[in-house]
Every structure is written in structure tokens, then in C-alpha cells.
Amino acid sequence: MVYNQVMENQLKYDVVIIGGGTSGCACAYNCAKNGLKTLLVEKNNFLGGLMTAGLVVPIMKSSVEEINCDYYKELIKTAKKYNAQITYKDKNDGWLNPELLKIVLEDVLSFDNLEILFETSVLSVNKKSNNIHSIVLNSRMLSIPIEAKYFIDATGSAEFSIQCGCELLNDNNNLQQNSLRFILGNVNLDEFCNFILNVDKDENITNTYRNDRDTNNKIHFTTACTWDTNKIWALDKYLQKGVKDGILKEQDRAYFQLFSVAGGDNQVAFNCPRINNYRNNPFMYSRELINAKRAIWRIYTFVKRYFPGFQNAIITNIATQTGVREENRVKTKYIFKKDDLLSSREFNNPVLVANYSIDVHSDKKDCSILQKTNSYQLPIESLMSYNFDNLFVIGKILGAEFEAHSALRVQKSCMSMGEATAKYIAKINI
Numbered sequence: 001m002v003y004n005q006v007m008e009n010q011l012k013y014d015v016v017i018i019g020g021g022t023s024g025c026a027c028a029y030n031c032a033k034n035g036l037k038t039l040l041v042e043k044n045n046f047l048g049g050l051m052t053a054g055l056v057v058p059i060m061k062s063s064v065e066e067i068n069c070d071y072y073k074e075l076i077k078t079a080k081k082y083n084a085q086i087t088y089k090d091k092n093d094g095w096l097n098p099e100l101l102k103i104v105l106e107d108v109l110s111f112d113n114l115e116i117l118f119e120t121s122v123l124s125v126n127k128k129s130n131n132i133h134s135i136v137l138n139s140r141m142l143s144i145p146i147e148a149k150y151f152i153d154a155t156g157s158a159e160f161s162i163q164c165g166c167e168l169l170n171d172n173n174n175l176q177q178n179s180l181r182f183i184l185g186n187v188n189l190d191e192f193c194n195f196i197l198n199v200d201k202d203e204n205i206t207n208t209y210r211n212d213r214d215t216n217n218k219i220h221f222t223t224a225c226t227w228d229t230n231k232i233w234a235l236d237k238y239l240q241k242g243v244k245d246g247i248l249k250e251q252d253r254a255y256f257q258l259f260s261v262a263g264g265d266n267q268v269a270f271n272c273p274r275i276n277n278y279r280n281n282p283f284m285y286s287r288e289l290i291n292a293k294r295a296i297w298r299i300y301t302f303v304k305r306y307f308p309g310f311q312n313a314i315i316t317n318i319a320t321q322t323g324v325r326e327e328n329r330v331k332t333k334y335i336f337k338k339d340d341l342l343s344s345r346e347f348n349n350p351v352l353v354a355n356y357s358i359d360v361h362s363d364k365k366d367c368s369i370l371q372k373t374n375s376y377q378l379p380i381e382s383l384m385s386y387n388f389d390n391l392f393v394i395g396k397i398l399g400a401e402f403e404a405h406s407a408l409r410v411q412k413s414c415m416s417m418g419e420a421t422a423k424y425i426a427k428i429n430i
């Protein structure tokens with residue numbers, strides 16, 4: 001069935017963004033702010049992508065200079081209104097509540113010249129030489145033909161670029177591990193923090209913070225533990241005991257990271273379990289998701305038994321979007337190199353100036369990489385499709401080498417990519 005009741009002006013846009021996640025929302029906000037008639041297409045019934053459906057918190061500090069951070073600032077300001085944000089003691093104000101963010105984002109993106117289509121994805125693409133002329137959207141039972149001057153792929157998986165027939169980068173045999181994040185509720189944070197501070201006395205790994213103004217007098221913390229031997233992991237003796245007692249499996253020690261949740265009293269978000277990334281094998285991929293839920297149950301049983309404060313914990317959320325760190329990177333006009341990043345190469349009109357580390361999650365012991373960097377810049381050409389002149393690719397599908405990508409994929413940098421692209425289009429569209 002073709003949608004025939006829409007007004008003519010609902011079928012033509014300056015910009016269509018496919019994917020209303022981390023980078024797509026930043027792009028939509030800035031397109032609308034800059035007067036572009038914008039359509040944001042999202043397959044879920046809410047915005048946020050990995051920030052909401054993937055339960056990924058917090059936004060890592062990455063910007064060195066505040067370039068293309070207008071959206072970030074607006075997001076933080078609005079999240080405060082909904083009691084969905086805290087500022088941590090390292091001054092990182094990017095601690096957000098993933099569930100409330102679904103409401104916050106719709107508030108941030110309310111513009112007359114911005115339309116959002118939920119539960120919609122792309123059915124087909126109509127190309128004319130180096131341009132995408134129009135697309136047909138599939139919104140539940142309806143097909144909607146849409147024309148636009150510019151298209152943005154913000155799907156996190158390059159699904160739209162693949163539909164268009166774009167070339168992908170195939171420069172690495174390494175794969176980042178995936179994770180399926182989850183949240184426990186009903187945790188006594190004070191009791192748990194007293195326990196970890198006692199175990200991890202020098203706060204080598206653990207950070208706890210309570211400040212009336214910044215945290216509404218609620219305690220907030222982070223802690224971590226991995227099976228890599230590059231640090232003294234204070235919690236590891238408990239995990240090893242869990243393995244010995246048959247509650248955990250050896251691979252559950254691979255990566256174990258916990259955060260308190262802004263505005264989520266008594267909640268703890270887990271950045272684990274890690275699972276293998278079988279991106280070219282949907283059967284293996286799906287089996288890993290079953291394994292992930294089994295691992296969540298093991299970790300849940302373990303923390304209830306071994307960690308004070310978790311006795312009455314309940315599982316409140318399991319991410320509905322798999323935590324895929326890297327999947328497809330699109331061939332762009334310029335492929336950003338690891339050398340560009342390490343040499344702090346400068347570019348005209350940078351998209352961002354950041355310093356988040358090279359961060360590769362390996363499936364092998366002692367093979368993960370967390371390498372500090374100096375500040376680096378990213379050029380807009382790494383967001384311009386090589387194959388189509390009016391297609392941009394933003395967020396974690398940008399055109400960058402594998403290790404450079406591992407630094408650029410954090411949320412604040414993805415947001416700057418969306419923002420820079422919107423501003424660039426607004427400039428060339430006049």
C-alpha cells in the first residue's frame with residue numbers, strides 16, 4: 001500500500017537522516033536549527049540508539065576543544081530538567097539516565113521543520129549516477145516515497161549505505177567484541193560502595209562520589225575488573241572465587257564494569273558480558289545473544305551472593321540493542337588513519353578535536369588495547385561517502401582505519417560528527 005494521503009510537502013526534504021541514535025539525533029537537531037527541512041527516520045519507537053536501547057552510559061569525556069558541541073550542551077541542559085543527568089567528580093557531565101533519555105531526546109528535537117518517523121526503515125533507494133535521488137520508506141504497512149537533497153546514514157551498521165551499494169572498508173581481520181549491557185535495580189549503593197572502597201583502598205579502579213549539588217546527595221560510582229594482567233584488579237579475587245565455586249565461567253572475568261545510573265536510585269548498569277562478534281554469520285550471532293543472557297544470569301547470581309548491597313537486586317533492563325562496537329565502516333572521500341590520530345594531524349575545519357584513547361576490546365587475554373593519545377582532529381571528508389555526492393555517513397560507521405575508529409566511536413565524538421555534517425550541509429545548501 002502506498003501512502004497517498006500525505007501532503008506534497010511531506011514528501012520532499014532538504015535532509016533525510018536514517019537512524020535516530022547517538023549521531024543521528026545530533027545531526028537532526030543541528031539541521032533543524034540551521035533551517036533545513038529535515039526528516040529523521042528511526043526503526044524503534046523511541047530515539048537514542050545505543051544510548052537508550054543499548055543502555056550505554058556514561059558519555060565518555062572526549063572533546064579537548066568545544067567544537068561542534070552545541071547539541072551535547074543542549075542535551076545535558078534538557079536532561080537536567082528531567083533529573084536524568086549528574087556531573088561526576090572528574091567534571092564529566094555526561095552521566096545520563098538511558099530510560100529517561102527517551103523523553104529528553106524528543107524534547108530536544110522538537111522543531112517545526114523537523115519530522116520524526118518512528119518504526120520506519122528504508123525499503124528501496126532510487127539512484128541517479130553519483131546521487132541518491134529518492135527513497136521509499138516502509139512505515140509499518142505503508143510505503144512512503146521521499147525525495148531529498150541530502151541523505152545521512154546514521155544507522156550505526158551502515159545499513160542504508162549498503163542498500164545504496166556503497167563500498168565498505170575491509171582493512172582489518174581484528175574484530176571488536178560485542179557486549180550485551182544490563183541494569184540491576186534495588187541495589188543498596190551505600191553498602192556496596194563501603195565494600196568496594198574497603199577492597200580497593202587506593203581507588204585504583206573504583207571511583208565513588210557524593211556531592212549535594214552535582215549528585216543530589218546520591219552516591220555514584222564506577223568500578224571495573226578484567227582478566228588482563230595490566231593492572232591490579234582489586235575485585236578479581238571475588239570473580240576468581242565465583243569461577244572456582246562454579247557460579248561464573250572463566251570468560252565472565254574477561255570484562256566486568258559497573259556504573260551507577262543518573263536519576264536511577266539504587267540502579268547499577270553493567271558494561272558486560274562481552275560476546276563474540278560474528279557479524280557475517282547471523283546464526284552464530286544469535287547463539288551468542290543466547291549465551292549473553294545466560295552470562296547475565298550468572299553475573300546476577302554472582303553479585304547477589306558475593307557483593308554486599310546486591311542481596312535484593314533484581315534485573316530491571318537487558319539492552320534491546322546489542323552493544324556492537326564496530327561493524328561496518330564505509331569508504332569515504334578520506335579514510336582517517338591511525339597515523340593521523342597519533343601524529344595529531346591538523347585539518348581545515350575539523351569536525352572535532354578529541355583525545356579519547358584507542359580502545360579495542362579483544363576476545364583474547366592481554367590483547368585488548370587502551371592506548372592514551374594526544375589530541376587529534378577529524379576531517380569532514382571522512383564522513384562523505386566515496387560513492388555518492390549527497391550521502392554522508394556519521395557515527396560509528398565513519399571512514400576510519402580500525403584502530404583510529406576505536407578512539408572516534410565514543411558518543412561525544414559521534415555527536416560532533418552529526419553536528420558538523422548538519423552545519424556543512426546548511427552552508428553548501430544556501
Ligand SMILES: Cc1cc2nc3c(=O)[nH]c(=O)nc-3n(C[C@H](O)[C@H](O)[C@H](O)COP(=O)(O)OP(=O)(O)OC[C@H]3O[C@@H](n4cnc5c(N)ncnc54)[C@H](O)[C@@H]3O)c2cc1C
Pocket residue numbers: 018019020021022023024041042043044047048049050051056057058059060120121122154155156157159160178179180181271322323324325394395396397409410411412414
Ligand atoms: C558495549 C558498548 C559500550 C560502550 N561504552 C561507551 C561509553 O561508556 N561511553 C561512550 O561515550 N561511548 C561508548 N560506546 C560507544 C558509543 O556508544 C557508540 O559508538 C555510539 O553510540 C554509536 O552511535 P551511532 O549514532 O553510530 O549509532 P547508534 O547510537 O546505535 O544509532 C543508530 C540508530 O539507527 C537506528 N537504525 C539502525 N538501522 C536503521 C534502519 N535501517 N532504519 C531506521 N533506523 C535504523 C537504530 O535503531 C539506532 O537508533 C560503547 C559502545 C558499545 C557497543
